[in-house]
Amino acid sequence: MAQEMGVSTRSIRFYEEKGLLSPQRSNGGQRLYCKRDRTRLKLILRGKRFGLSLEQCADILGLAALEPDEASQIKKALSYGQEILVDLEHRLQDLKAMHREMKGVEKKMYARLAQLEAGRDQAR
């Protein structure tokens, strides 16, 4: 699974240590990863890719996993989920701002480059 997902075995075992994964074991004690484990790992990796801590990933996994029959539990989970959503939306805004800025810098550099080239041509 490690190769498949482009991540070290140590990392996977580390995630398990932290309770983010819990694969079945074979007779001889070897780990068996099912489809669900793969899904969870993907979610973890995606979370990490934009700066969530493992703990936050665990929270999200916890949210996705729970199937409580108590309305109060659902409400609690919902309000927590909304916090995360708000956070995501902020990040989205930030990311877009950053993107715009970089595009601006890029444009300026192209302009400067064109200016330099023009100067060189004139010097011929």
Place this chain on the structure above:
Amino acid sequence: MAQEMGVSTRSIRFYEEKGLLSPQRSNGGQRLYCKRDRTRLKLILRGKRFGLSLEQCADILGLAALEPDEASQIKKALSYGQEILVDLEHRLQDLKAMHREMKGVEKKMYARLAQLEAGRDQAR
């Protein structure tokens, strides 16, 4: 500035240690942060907020700061900038996917909640 930006003084000094900031000093050796410093700090914090390392932030700051007169330098910077842009775009996609997923979970939870409430009403 720390309070203003919601970050510890230690962090700010740490960023300076790493070369990301370089404020002027007063007569008695105290740091004086100008507008440019604030701008840089904002960029650092935004970078951190979605998982860039300080080193990557430094790279971006370096890009923004440079004013080279060599076309080759500009080109180099441009290609690096484009890498970052591509990365940003990937992150944006990820973020949107995550957002959608969370929304989906939210919807399901609302539905389950409504179902529970309906059941309770019927029981009366």
Place this chain on the structure above:
DNA sequence: TGCTAGCTTGACCTTAACGTAAACGATAAT
């Protein structure tokens, strides 16, 4: 059955990004 490749656990090591404490100097308020 024996070999080889891969898995498991445990222990210790590393790096980034700070936190915290101590000892001293600078500034502001009274």
Place this chain on the structure above:
DNA sequence: ATTATCGTTTACGTTAAGGTCAAGCTAGCA
């Protein structure tokens, strides 16, 4: 002028997220 309140430097501590290495299992294959 003298406190009280900051700021400065130095040094050591801490936490998250793994890397690395050793010693012993296991599984598939000849």
